[in-house]
Amino acid sequence: METNQIFPQGQQLPNEWFTGNAFLTPLVAKDKNNQFSVGCVTFLPNARTVWHTHPKGQVLIVIEGNGFYQEKGKLAQPITKGDVVNIPENTEHWHGATATHKMVHIAITNYEEDVQVTWLQPVLNEDYQKVNEK
Amino acid sequence: METNQIFPQGQQLPNEWFTGNAFLTPLVAKDKNNQFSVGCVTFLPNARTVWHTHPKGQVLIVIEGNGFYQEKGKLAQPITKGDVVNIPENTEHWHGATATHKMVHIAITNYEEDVQVTWLQPVLNEDYQKVNEK
Numbered sequence: 001m002e003t004n005q006i007f008p009q010g011q012q013l014p015n016e017w018f019t020g021n022a023f024l025t026p027l028v029a030k031d032k033n034n035q036f037s038v039g040c041v042t043f044l045p046n047a048r049t050v051w052h053t054h055p056k057g058q059v060l061i062v063i064e065g066n067g068f069y070q071e072k073g074k075l076a077q078p079i080t081k082g083d084v085v086n087i088p089e090n091t092e093h094w095h096g097a098t099a100t101h102k103m104v105h106i107a108i109t110n111y112e113e114d115v116q117v118t119w120l121q122p123v124l125n126e127d128y129q130k131v132n133e134k
Numbered sequence: 135m136e137t138n139q140i141f142p143q144g145q146q147l148p149n150e151w152f153t154g155n156a157f158l159t160p161l162v163a164k165d166k167n168n169q170f171s172v173g174c175v176t177f178l179p180n181a182r183t184v185w186h187t188h189p190k191g192q193v194l195i196v197i198e199g200n201g202f203y204q205e206k207g208k209l210a211q212p213i214t215k216g217d218v219v220n221i222p223e224n225t226e227h228w229h230g231a232t233a234t235h236k237m238v239h240i241a242i243t244n245y246e247e248d249v250q251v252t253w254l255q256p257v258l259n260e261d262y263q264k265v266n267e268k
Contacts, residue, residue, distance in 0.1 A: 028218060034220070034242075089167055
């Protein structure tokens with residue numbers, strides 16, 4: 001573990017939902033008080049989620065590195081250490097590392113009953129490359 | 135700002151609720167999806183909350199330094215970078231730095247309607263010193 005790293009890298013996330021090498025350390029599970037889960041997600045360079053939606057939104061808190069957050073039909077936003085993204089409900093989006101840097105974020109993901117996320121199609125390599133070329 | 139620091143130190147917190155020098159950077163406010171607020175709290179050495187309770191609990195995620203978490207009638211627990219505390223509802227407790235190190239945590243604080251916290255009496259200097267001497 002690097003000296004500056006706060007959490008262990010955790011377990012690799014499935015390639016069905018994450019393109020490239022992404023990892024999760026779970027921090028808090030949903031319970032009677034917390035209607036959300038919390039985890040730390042590490043995206044190695046080139047790794048990103050597939051497009052997806054959250055029925056009650058999600059908060060991302062970037063704690064290391066450089067990445068992108070993009071909502072469908074909008075420009076990708078660069079995100080870096082200290083940035084917070086409050087993702088609206090039912091809004092198609094993806095997030096991940098840049099092609100050259102890792103990105104680590106804490107994710108607070110709300111539940112609507114037992115559902116947190118609906119996974120959709122991958123971010124195409126050509127679209128991801130265009131975002132990185134800008 | 136130090137290179138390793140993720141968030142700015144923020145605004146000083148009131149001495150009515152925080153003994154010593156504690157600071158807050160708000161990260162997320164309660165909204166229709168998030169029934170909580172999120173903030174980053176920095177406790178300089180010797181700083182701590184007064185005793186208090188949360189009606190729907192609170193999650194602490196320690197991102198830097200060394201501190202303590204203590205529930206009334208139990209021993210104080212040392213907490214450090216990477217530790218997570220899931221504080222139960224209506225449970226009297228305090229948290230803060232050690233006497234010699236700063237401590238920084240993210241706090242996710244649930245709301246019960248419009249209430250997040252009930253502040254009580256200060257942690258006495260003699261009790262805080264005893265915790266630090268162990």
